[in-house]
Amino acid sequence: MSLFGYLRSTILSKVVMAITGAVLVLYVIVHTAGNMLIFIGKDSLNSYSAFLHSLGPILWIIRAVLILSAILHIITSIKLKFENLAAKPSKYAVKNYLKAKLSSRTMIWTGIMILSFVVYHLLHFTFRTTNPQHYYPEFYQPHNAVSSIIIERFDVYRMVVLGFQNPLISIVYIVGVILVGFHLDHAIQSMFQTLGYNQKHYFPTIQKCSTTLAIIIVLCLVSIPISVLLGFIGGEI
Amino acid sequence: MILDGKVPTGPITEKWDKHRFEMKLVSPANKRKYKIIIVGTGLAGASAAASLAELGYQVEVFTYHDSPRRAHSIAAQGGINAAKNYPNDGDSIWRLFYDTVKGGDFRARESNVYRLAQVSNNIIDQCVAQGVPFAREYSGYLANRSFGGAQLSRTFYARGQTGQQLLLGAYSAMMRQVGLNKIVLHTKTEMLDLIVINGIARGVVTRNLLTGKIESYVADAVVLATGGYSNVFYLSTNAQACNVTATYRAYKRGAFFANPCFTQIHPTCIPQSGEHQSKLTLMSESLRNDGRVWVPKNPGDKRKPTEIPEEDRDYYLERMYPSYGNLAPRDIASRAAKRVCDEGRGVGPTGNGVYLDFSDAIKRLGKKVIEERYGNLFEMYERITGDNPYETPMMIYPAPHYTMGGLWVDYNLMSNIPGLHVIGEANFSDHGANRLGASALMQGLADGYFILPYTIGHYFATTKLEKVTTDHPEVKKCVQEVQERIKKLMSINGKKTPTQFHRELGKIMWNYCGMSRNEEGLKKALELVPKLRDEFWSNLTIVGEEGDLNIVLEKALRVADFLEFAELMLWDALERNESCGGHFREEHQYPDGEAKRDDENFCHVAAWEYTGIGNKPIRHVEPLVFEYVPLTVRSYK
Amino acid sequence: MKLTLHIWRQKNTNAKGHFETYIMDNVIEDMSFLEMLDVLNERLILEGKEPVAFDHDCREGICGACSLTINGIPHGPEKGTTTCQLHMRKFKDGDEIWIEPFRARAFPVIKDLIVDRSAFDRIIQAGGFISVNTGQAPEANSILVPKKNADTAMDAAQCIGCGACVAACPNGAAMLFVAAKVSHFAYLPQGQPERKLRVLKMVEQMQKDGFGNCSNYYECEAACPKQISVKFIALMNRDYLKASFSDEKSELIRNQLA
CATH class of the missing domain: 3.90.700.10 (Succinate dehydrogenase/fumarate reductase flavoprotein, catalytic domain)
Structure with a gap:
């Protein structure tokens, strides 16, 4: 069976969606937690960033897993969507949904918008091509250093603050993050269902947790641009 | 004519075993040379189709539904009886036999009923093995409950959907054989006539309900598993499409119709x-x-x-x-x-x-x-x-609710037309004048799983059959007759719908041949029904085309046969001048209103022979002998 | 009651369908939905027009024949109820009702409101059974089934094969139907020997018949007249995953290549 052989099976396709989705969700959780360091201060955030960069090959392995997951997630979802559209060629003149939430019915659209958002996000913060003027090095002396070594590292804090001080960029991020939350609301519990974990005594809890987690992630991530715009963060720059 | 039920000799407990031994066998290599047509996919039809295909016969199955699983057996709620005696409350094959004969008010063939009780246990085994989710005790053993007409708990059940689960069991067994190409399944195909060649049943004429096409199929034997005729009353618990056409058409081709007045009111x-x-x-x-x-x-x-x-x-x-x-x-x-x-x-x-x-x-x-x-x-x-x-x-x-009457069959479940076998509710056999609760499912499955597969082999092994194709003149003639019947219906151009006629017929039957009957009423109905029938053939309206899916034509064909059949039922009710089981003649009752049987004159099966539309049919008799369950007044006081 | 009905009329599979509007006066609330359509059909026949073709039979909610989408909901607004058991007291005077067939690629329209659901039979044919011949069965009580499992098996087994799950699913998926049969046998000891092969074969047939994929909308569960739970889909997913890495799967591939 080739790498994409699973696409021939409806259930295996769903399993791949669930597993790659799980990887991406875990990444979003870690990423969110990391980003929260911004509220502790410039030093924490920049050290965290420097730590990540110091991982070297491990960082590349993580990136590889993430990229692979994202690619499989996207390819599979597109294939599933086309099949689904074909399987329901004529629609009802009147349609009343009984149980399907808006978030579940818009997965492909929120997914496509999230993809564009992520591309922008990478261009903005990772490749730094959209706003190169926000890129500054920081010269930093570790507290516990014996000698007075000065290290040059990337000033993430300054970049984030400068970026979000532009209201347009902040709005893009706020909207993007809300879309992620919307996607996750359906996605997290869906993972459990697809992988076969649904019993009456715990599944309602999973569904609630799914929504709650999505809301927490949105609140955390949205709080950053809002704090910058309101001047709670980055006033010193 | 005195009919012979071909009951084997010997003590009742040994009849079936002895008969099974005495019946001729068809060798496995020869079985695949025989083709069997089965009409109907309820419990009896589906179980017979599966069992016969497993044995190696070529089977062709017909249903007017879009899926065999929709047959009306699916609606049976309560349960299925068996003499397992799991609750240890004194049940036995003998007691189930006794209760069924007595419950049927002594109008069933003893030997058939005993055989039914004997195989009842195998049915439960078979269904459990198929995965029928019967109710269980906490221990994991099968649960039982009591049911109307019985003083002990011998009924197995799957919530209130026992019929559904048993039918799905038989249906899945049948679909397995369809998948193995042992069965050819025709859905949305309704049988409209029986093909009889040289006195032997050799096939059916059908109408494809989707295209209106009239087709013919020939085989070495025909099995009717087409259920009962309660819809002659218009309002009944039967499904909308349940009809008498298959059995009535066989009757018109010479099969005897037995005890049509035995109907059960639930x-x-x-x-x-x-x-x-x-x-x-x-x-x-x-x-x-x-x-x-x-x-x-x-x-x-x-x-x-x-x-x-x-x-x-x-x-x-x-x-x-x-x-x-x-x-x-x-x-x-x-x-x-x-x-x-x-x-x-x-x-x-x-x-x-x-x-x-x-x-x-x-x-x-x-x-x-x-x-x-x-x-x-x-x-x-x-x-x-x-x-x-x-x-x-x-x-x-x-x-x-249920009709105990049906086509007359002998001990081998074969009608008086050789090759025509009738199983389940469509035959008259096991319930006498009244059926006990949870016994219909038992009989349907007994016939299909454990009786017909043996007896039909005996028929093949002892009968020389000529080769017949659909080009045979008798087949062509039969097809033509069906086409003419449809043309005639389509060309009436009157003012009343088939449903209106059906409703009127139902009222007549319910009022004069329903829960209680009397001579005067029956005679009146015998005047009213032919009148209504004449009106039907002169004032019916059908819209749509015959070569298309046409729900009005489907209904008209069924009502047309009910209108003839009703008269047969009335004759039977009139001639059976006694009360027994579901047949209550007001002239024959005890002072407290209980049914009064007349064993001297009516301890027999009445099997009717067709003599032409509007003519009084000929009444044949199969005497019933009760050697093991003494004739007594049925008292439930 | 006076009602306005918009009913889907379609001559045959290849014809283009359209809505036709009918006004119904004097609808009695004790009527079932199908009885109301009976009244309409009687009227149409007497006017010399073709009646509305719709599937129906037992009219007690068990045969699974009836298959109308009423105001966008398969079997209509009442929870856990087939069309035939839906009564007019659920509607009120002046209501407008849209009546459409069950829609999905795998269920082509035959005429008006009748659709072809033979795909379900093909799925059962592919593996929805226990391969036991008549006569092979052991004594019934030699197979013990814990009550809990028997009850759960029954929860799944009560599927009536109506296809509301497919009709309700925005993807036209048949996962709930297939899962119900797979789970019915998965919960019983009798179903174990063929458990893996069954799920592989039934899912394969389901795909061949052109049903869509599951997006976990749970519309199927909500529309199911027997309220069969989507937890059975979860069970089927797990069984399928296990079966995909089993000897049975290798054997199936070998057989297909051969």
């Missing part, structure tokens, strides 16, 4: 609410295990049931039949309901209803237990009537 159905009503809904008889049946003591008591005090209620079944009480057999419970309603004590808007009250059971067992036992039935009742049976008593009234 005591626990939801009363009719208006003229628009298309069917009556059955509430499982199991409800009578915990529900108490009553009416107000005084005629015209218009109080709400919950406001009528205990002393003003008449729990008439408990009063009249103390040992069986609310579990009295179906015919007895039905007639008792009719009697109290005729006295003006009936309840509900039409006055044709009695209460079935669960308040005592709820007090005794708690609402939760009742909900567990009957939850789905209570919900169904509430959906249909808008009343909540946990709070106010249900209203019930008897409705036509």
Whole structure:
């Protein structure tokens, strides 16, 4: 069976969606937690960033897993969507949904918008091509250093603050993050269902947790641009 | 003519074993040379199709449904009997046999009934192996419950959907053979005639309900498993499409129709609410295990049931039949309901209803237990009537439900036309004049799984069959007759719909040949039915085309046959000048209103031979001998 | 009651369908939905027009024949109820009702409101059975089934094969139907020997018949007249995953290549 052989099976396709989705969700959780360091201060955030960069090959392995997951997630979802559209060629003149939430019915659209958002996000913060003027090095002396070594590292804090001080960029991020939350609301519990974990005594809890987690992630991530715009963060720059 | 049931000799307990040994076998290599047509995919048809295909025969199956799983066996709620004696309450094959003969009011063939009781246990084994999810005890063993007409618990059940689960078992066994290419399945195909060549049944003429195409199929044997004819009453618990056409057409081709007047009226159905009503809904008889049946003591008591005090209620079944009480057999419970309603004590808007009250059971067992036992039935009742049976008593009234009569068959389940086998409700065999609860499923599966597969082999092994194709002149003639019948119907261009005629026929039959019958009424009906039939053939309207899916034409073809069949039923009811089981002649009753049998003159099967439309058919007789269950007055007091 | 009905009329599979509007006076609330259509059909026949073709039979909610989408909901607004058991007291005077067939690629319209659901039979044919011949069965009580499992098996087995799940699913998926049969046998000891092969074969047939994929909308569960739970889909997913890495799967591939 080739790498994409699973696409021939409806259930295996769903399993791949669930597993790659799980990887991406875990990444979003870690990423969110990391980003929260911004509220502790410039030093924490920049050290965290420097730590990540110091991982070297491990960082590349993580990136590889993430990229692979994202690619499989996207390819599979597109294939599933086309099949689904074909399987329901004529629609009802009147349609009343009984149980399907808006978030579940818009997965492909929120997914496509999230993809564009992520591309922008990478261009903005990772490749730094959209706003190169926000890129500054920081010269930093570790507290516990014996000698007075000065290290040059990337000033993430300054970049984030400068970026979000532009209201347009902040709005893009706020909207993007809300879309992620919307996607996750359906996605997290869906993972459990697809992988076969649904019993009456715990599944309602999973569904609630799914929504709650999505809301927490949105609140955390949205709080950053809002704090910058309101001047709670980055006033010193 | 005195008919011969071909019952094997010897003691009753050994007849079937002996017969199985004596029957000729067809070798496995030869089985695949024989082709069998099966019409109908209910319990009997599906189980026979699966079993015969497993044996190696070529099987071709026909159903007018879009899927074999929709046959009306699916609607049986209560359960299936077997003589397993798991509850250790004294059951045995002998007792099941005895109860069934007695329950049938001594109008069934003893040897058939004994065989039925014998194979009942194999049926349960087979169904469990197929994965039928019967109710279980906590220990994991099978659970049993009691059912109307029995004093012990011998009924196996799967919630209130036993028929569904058994049918799905037989259906899946059949579909497995379809997948193995052992069975050719024709859905949406209705049998419209039987092909008889040189006195032997060799095939069927069908109409494809989607395209209207008339086709013919030939085979070495034909099996009819086409159910009963309760819809002759228009309103019954049967499904809308249930009809008499297959068996009636076989009758017109020479098969004898036995005991057509033996119809069962089920005591626990939801009363009719208006003229628009298309069917009556059955509430499982199991409800009578915990529900108490009553009416107000005084005629015209218009109080709400919950406001009528205990002393003003008449729990008439408990009063009249103390040992069986609310579990009295179906015919007895039905007639008792009719009697109290005729006295003006009936309840509900039409006055044709009695209460079935669960308040005592709820007090005794708690609402939760009742909900567990009957939850789905209570919900169904509430959906249909808008009343909540946990709070106010249900209203019930008897409705036509099952027909014990059917094509006459011998011990081998073959009719008097060689090659024509009839199984399940479509034959007359095992229930006599009244069927006990949870016995229909048993009989359908017994015929299909364990009896026909043996006897049909014997037929092949002992009969020399000429080669026949659909080009045979008799086949062509039969096809042509069907086409002409359809052309004739299409060209009437009158003013009334098939449903209007059906409804009128139903009224005549219910009023004069329903729960109770008398000579005067039957004679009147014998005048009314031919008149209605004449009107049908001169004033019917059909829209649409014959070469298309045409629901009006489908219905018209069925009603046309009901209009002829009804007359046969009336003749049988008139000539059977006694009361027995479901056939209650008002002239023959004991002072307390119980049915009075006439064993001297009517201890026999009446099998009718067709003599032409409107002519009185010829009545043949198969005497019934009761060697093992002595003829007694059937008392449930 | 007076009602306005918009009913889908379609001459045959290849014809283009359209809505036709009918005004119904004097609808009685004790009527079932199908009885109301009976009244309409009687009227149409007497006017010399073709009646509305719709599937129906037992009219007590068990045969699974009836298949109308009423105001965008398969079997209409009442929970856990087939069309035939839906009564007019659920509607009120002046209501407008849209009546459409069950829609999905795998269920082509035959005429008006009748659709072809033979795909379900093909799925059962592919593996929805226990391969036991008549006569092979052991004594019934030699197979013990814990009550809990028997009850759960029954929860799944009560599927009536109506296809409301497919009709309700925005993807036209048949996962609930297939899962119900797979789970019915998965919960019983009798079903174990063929458990893996069954799920592989039934899912494969389901795909061949052109049903869509599951997006976990749970519309199927909500529309199911027997309220069969989507937890059975979860069970089927797990069984399928296990079966995909089993000897049975290798054997199936070998057989297909051969």
